[in-house]
Amino acid sequence: MVLADLGRKITTALRSLGNATIINEEVLNEMLKEICKALIEADVNIKLVKSLRENVRSVIDFDEMAGGLNKRRMIQSAVFKELVKLIDPGVKAWQPVKGKNNVIMFVGLQGSGKTTTCTKLAYYYQRKGWKTCLICADTFRAGAFDQLKQNATKARIPFYGSYTEIDPVLIAQEGVDKFRSENFEIIIVDTSGRHKQEDSLFEEMLQVNNAISPDNIIFVMDATIGQACESQARAFKDKVDVGSVIITKLDGHAKGGGALSAVAATSSPVIFIGTGEHTDDFEPFKVQPFVSKLLGMGDIEGLIDK
Amino acid sequence: MFSMFKNLVGSKTLTQEDLAPALEKMRDHLIAKNVAGNIAEKLCSSVGAKLEGKVLGTFGSITNTVKSTLEESCVQILLPKRRIDILRDAMDAKQKGRPFCVTFCGVNGVGKSTNLAKICFWLVENNFRVLIAACDTFRAGAVEQLRTHVRKLNALHPADRHQGQTMVQLYEKGYGKDSAGIAMEAINYARDCRMDIVLIDTAGRMQDNEPLMRALSKLIKVNQPDLVLFVGEALVGNEAVDQLTKFNQALADHSNMTNPRLIDGIILTKFDTIDDKVGAAISMTYTTGQPIVFVGTGQTYTDLRNLNAKAVVSALLK
Numbered sequence: 297m298v299l300a301d302l303g304r305k306i307t308t309a310l311r312s313l314g315n316a317t318i319i320n321e322e323v324l325n326e327m328l329k330e331i332c333k334a335l336i337e338a339d340v341n342i343k344l345v346k347s348l349r350e351n352v353r354s355v356i357d358f359d360e361m362a363g364g365l366n367k368r369r370m371i372q373s374a375v376f377k378e379l380v381k382l383i384d385p386g387v388k389a390w391q392p393v394k395g396k397n398n399v400i401m402f403v404g405l406q407g408s409g410k411t412t413t414c415t416k417l418a419y420y421y422q423r424k425g426w427k428t429c430l431i432c433a434d435t436f437r438a439g440a441f442d443q444l445k446q447n448a449t450k451a452r453i454p455f456y457g458s459y460t461e462i463d464p465v466l467i468a469q470e471g472v473d474k475f476r477s478e479n480f481e482i483i484i485v486d487t488s489g490r491h492k493q494e495d496s497l498f499e500e501m502l503q504v505n506n507a508i509s510p511d512n513i514i515f516v517m518d519a520t521i522g523q524a525c526e527s528q529a530r531a532f533k534d535k536v537d538v539g540s541v542i543i544t545k546l547d548g549h550a551k552g553g554g555a556l557s558a559v560a561a562t563s564s565p566v567i568f569i570g571t572g573e574h575t576d577d578f579e580p581f582k583v584q585p586f587v588s589k590l591l592g593m594g595d596i597e598g599l600i601d602k
Numbered sequence: 603m604f605s606m607f608k609n610l611v612g613s614k615t616l617t618q619e620d621l622a623p624a625l626e627k628m629r630d631h632l633i634a635k636n637v638a639g640n641i642a643e644k645l646c647s648s649v650g651a652k653l654e655g656k657v658l659g660t661f662g663s664i665t666n667t668v669k670s671t672l673e674e675s676c677v678q679i680l681l682p683k684r685r686i687d688i689l690r691d692a693m694d695a696k697q698k699g700r701p702f703c704v705t706f707c708g709v710n711g712v713g714k715s716t717n718l719a720k721i722c723f724w725l726v727e728n729n730f731r732v733l734i735a736a737c738d739t740f741r742a743g744a745v746e747q748l749r750t751h752v753r754k755l756n757a758l759h760p761a762d763r764h765q766g767q768t769m770v771q772l773y774e775k776g777y778g779k780d781s782a783g784i785a786m787e788a789i790n791y792a793r794d795c796r797m798d799i800v801l802i803d804t805a806g807r808m809q810d811n812e813p814l815m816r817a818l819s820k821l822i823k824v825n826q827p828d829l830v831l832f833v834g835e836a837l838v839g840n841e842a843v844d845q846l847t848k849f850n851q852a853l854a855d856h857s858n859m860t861n862p863r864l865i866d867g868i869i870l871t872k873f874d875t876i877d878d879k880v881g882a883a884i885s886m887t888y889t890t891g892q893p894i895v896f897v898g899t900g901q902t903y904t905d906l907r908n909l910n911a912k913a914v915v916s917a918l919l920k
């Protein structure tokens with residue numbers, strides 16, 4: 297996975313700490329500089345990068361600290377904690393309940409991959425034996441219903457939508473009512489792409505939300521996004537109750553750091569990642585194992601609990 | 603943003619060490635505006651080089667120097683070295699009795715098809731007849747998306763307002779076919795039917811996806827369009843550099859030609875979604891040296907602008 301690129305750079309920077317004979321402020325600064333550079337190049341929000349640097353520095357007091365090994369451990373564990381903070385919002389991911397209607401609404405910026413990912417998620421649950429369906433509540437984008445219909449048909453997933461109705465609130469409501477009454481377990485609602493600068497689009501999202509009262513809202517973020525992510529993600533969260541994040545397009549070269557910044561802005565965990573255009577290019581994402589793997593240093597993991 | 607240079611006021615000659623902290627702050631400022639990391643770095647070194655060895659007595663003189671240096675560098679990056687005049691070139695081609703062909707390419711979901719439709723609207727407003735070639739034969743709904751646009755565009759410009767001529771047509775062969783072949787058929791069809799312009803929509807692709815990049819360079823090599831436009835979104839971060847470098851690289855590598863067709867210009871989309879984080883404009887033009895031909899500022903047909911370099915630079919320095 298490409299996020300691992302970032303991990304490799306960070307591990308290398310941390311290793312330099314191990315190689316240094318004396319650990320002083322200069323060595324620490326040099327290492328932090330390397331780590332911050334890697335994070336910035338991966339598009340992590342610069343404010344988060346700065347606070348990471350400050351937080352690590354503030355824990356380390358060279359005058360008070362004892363010798364070699366202890367310093368090393370303290371620095372490494374401080375860095376580790378800060379990185380975990382970046383990726384792990386500290387809340388448990390929402391889980392659907394078997395045997396009940398679970399309504400999931402997708403939201404996000406234009407072109408981030410919502411429609412594609414809707415089918416991926418539906419297919420994922422369908423294969424695990426859940427009764428799954430899709431609703432197209434995007435009446436704006438040209439060809440949106442055809443797109444969802446073709447994807448759903450190929451994956452043999454029941455779907456609902458309209459070529460003539462122009463009110464997304466109505467379609468969402470009708471679709472959810474229909475599938476609820478047919479006892480579908482996973483009901484996924486796709487919505488149009490939108491951005492915070494256009495109030496009417498955000499208002500529409502709120503209305504769809506109010507009409508269907510989703511059990512979970514998934515914010516879909518493209519791995520290539522840069523510094524604009526944070527304010528967009530925050531605005532979505534302020535308007536509706538985003539509960540999870542999915543990062544798409546991680547099959548490319550992008551490290552996904554910008555999208556990771558959405559985790560902090562929405563206080564929501566990343567639950568899946570998209571790794572291609574095909575329906576099964578999709579992987580569950582678990583924070584804790586990911587961070588350990590990211591940093592490739594199981595030995596440090598024990599340090600944070602002490 | 604210039605307060606970071608306050609500490610440099612004094613009577614001594616500025617050294618690299620004096621400058622370093624302020625330049626680092628400036629770099630962070632540019633990165634926060636979404637300029638790619640290494641390009642922000644380079645811009646700062648150029649400012650550093652201008653200041654080093656100088657005695658700048660007052661805060662005012664430092665501010666002025668930094669500001670004018672940065673402004674100058676950015677404007678230089680943004681200003682086109684070459685003007686792309688689509689209307690004039692399309693008219694030329696028309697007089698020669700052949701269609702003017704434009705290919706749109708870029709990574710997934712950046713706005714290729716939508717901005718193709720906007721440009722189509724602009725061309726029709728200028729009285730050109732346009733054929734849209736549906737060469738994204740992969741993504742679900744791609745063909746229907748274009749068909750919807752063709753229907754809407756013809757409704758806005760009905761034939762009876764254009765001497766009975768249908769202004770926009772779609773050339774499509776459904777899904778799963780070879781896109782280079784469809785583009786060629788479309789161009790031939792346009793020539794036969796005396797359509798003025800062919801706009802070729804292509805599938806989104808990741809710059810590292812070799813088979814797909816190969817297919818794109820084949821389409822361009824075989825059809826030799828008059829213009830190859832790269833569509834990139836203003837939201838993109840450090841990836842902007844990698845995308846453009848590798849698209850150009852792939853076009854060069856897979857063409858087996860001494861003078862391969864490369865990217866001629868850029869369409870910068872979703873400019874309405876980024877507030878003042880305008881850095882992608884700098885990253886993209888810096889990387890290619892090619893002009894931003896259009897800026898996409900929304901989801902309707904009229905949301906298409908020329909780049910306002912001054913406005914971008916002032917947003918960057920704010």
Ligand SMILES: Nc1nc2c(ncn2[C@@H]2O[C@H](COP(=O)(O)OP(=O)(O)OP(=O)(O)O)[C@@H](O)[C@H]2O)c(=O)[nH]1
Nearest residue numbers: 406407408409410411412489545570571572710711
């Ligand atoms: N390479 C790659 N492409 C992806 C991935 N997920 C989605 N895409 C592509 O990204 C493009 C946009 O995806 P859509 O699903 O249409 O995005 P959307 O968010 O529904 O777009 P709007 O409805 O217009 O806002 C399409 O070309 C998809 O095939 C992924 O994980 N990897």
Ligand SMILES: Nc1nc2c(ncn2[C@@H]2O[C@H](COP(=O)(O)OP(=O)(O)OP(=O)(O)O)[C@@H](O)[C@H]2O)c(=O)[nH]1
Nearest residue numbers: 406407710711712713714715716806872898899900
């Ligand atoms: N806000 C805004 N949205 C835009 C702009 N340009 C395109 N979009 C939206 O971005 C989304 C994706 O646009 P498409 O034209 O389908 O993108 P594409 O590059 O053709 O996508 P693929 O063919 O799937 O790779 C759609 O929802 C468009 O309405 C723009 O300038 N501003």
Ligand SMILES: [Mg+2]
Nearest residue numbers: 410411434440
């Ligand atoms: Mg969609």
Ligand SMILES: [Mg+2]
Nearest residue numbers: 714715738744
């Ligand atoms: Mg397209």
